[in-house]
Amino acid sequence: MLLYLGLALAIAACARPQWGRIEEPVFDQSREILIALDLSRSMDATDVKPTRLGRARLLVSGLLSDLKGERVGLIVFAGTAFLQSPLSSDYEILRDFLPLMDTKYLPQGGTDYTALLNSALGSFSQGDGADRFLIILSDGEANDDTWRPLVDKLKERNIRVVSLGVGTEAGSIMPDGAGGLIKDERGAVVLSKLESKTLRELAEATTGVYADASSWVNLAEIIEQTVATGRKGAFREENRVRLAERYQWPLAAALLLLAFSYWFEFPVRPKNRAIRLAPQKAKAPANVAQTAKSAPPPLA
Template sequence: MFRFENPAFLYLLIIIPVIIVIRFLEMRKRKLKLKKFGDLSLLKQLMPDVSSSRKSLKFWLMIAALALLIVMLARPQMGTKISQEKRKGIEVIISLDISNSMRAEDVVPSRLDKSKMLVENMVDNFTNDKVGLVVFAGDAFIQLPITSDYVSAKMFLQNTDPSLIATQGTDLAGAIELSSKSFTQQDKVGRAILIITDGEDHEGGAIEAAEKARKNGIRVFVLGVGSTKGSPVPDGNGGYMKDNSGQEVISALNEEMCKQVAQAGGGAYIHVDNTSLAQRQLNDELTKLQKGDISSVVYSEYDEQFQAVGILVLILLIIEMLILERKNPFFKKIKLFK
């Protein structure tokens, strides 16, 4: 496995195109100045030892050396030892509703943002567990395959937005079915699907899908986000969504349906509001799941690779020094450069 120990240094690569643009502008300015003296072809005959190709080659060698030097500062490393670790843990697939109704702000800062915060806090308590992310609205797809990489899980979570799925609705059945297929095939591992939704525009089939998951040893938990009284849905442009008659769309939590799905899935229903009670309830429920052996591929040793990059930088600098800007009188008959 390849990685950078200090990837922040790679941001310095942005200076490369800046230098190239400055070089281009400088060459253009120089060419305009030469035109004031006379015809360029005539000036070239008057300066037979001047080689523009040599200067260009020296410039690109320096650019390549600088880019490699920045890569070297980032400390490239290669994983050299792979080990299979067995740890006690559970597997959780988070099935997150990203339909437009999750923009509603009856939960601060919004239903979707509150859900993200809840999941982040949950993942922060994980140690030997695996987590995956499924997002759904009218359709469902895997945003992150099941993994023990919690940093990636939180990164993918933050990138979820209603714009990811064009088909609106709340296809809970499809989300449960896809989540059920996303677990590993290891035995004696506690598995749970964590559905986070407001349950609005339910398309049917969710109870049957939850029952099927329970029969396969997967518990289905439902976190209902929002208020049963309802709230207008922001349209993303500073206003609120309206229906065909021009009335504001009011989205309300379908709590009864959420409870039925959780019961069918052998899990629990948890109401998410503006308090921290849901977080504590969720952590308590997950600790009750059976913990089994989870196998993970771990790169336990990394070798530094900056030495090889450093050698390339040194070679490029030596070549750049050996190339003269003017034509070498000893090699005039060898036309490698114009």
């Protein structure tokens, strides 16, 4: 009986009984941030330690540590661009993706800002109740200027660009990943330099901020200048009512009954019994009885 009652209460606990109401404050952050990470071959240059791409990954990690509640997504781009991680408040997803990002991740080389901006425009939400920020980490080497008509669309959507130029004006030769150096068609070693013009124009046209990331960038100040100054993207606090979880009570009773059942009902333990043997009568040895029968009668 204890076993059956315990199992019944355990099933009731799994059904998650709820009664009573609880009011709790809920904080909502309406700011949206898309991080665009350049994965072109030039990001393997070592003029910024450990590499340009390595510095960009460190900057993204620091940025995620400073953000509080914003919805963040990740776009990767080179000769093409696509949304790697949609907007979400779960930063652990981005932290899992970052170590996997390298210059071999995308099949098409180059730096296509047109594809980047088109991907960003399609990745932000369509409503008007959020501040939107596009953070670009790149060395700025663009393929062409076809991205310029898209700036007006960024301004219409209130998307501000925060550009981080990763690299130096002196530049660095580009390793090929096999211990050698990348060479052009004439056999000369390719020198990659930071081209900040495109990044600066994007930031200025959208009332954003440009920062040189060749030295360590104080991301807290950049966030204060851009993300924290949004007009619509303030924290919003409201009280929500939910039913209280009450599964703990039947679960505690079920565990108690199952413990008593194990002790008293299952398994059946053998009990010690006192065994008494009945007394037996003494018998004469067989050889003594035969000797008495064969002996001659006594003399008179």
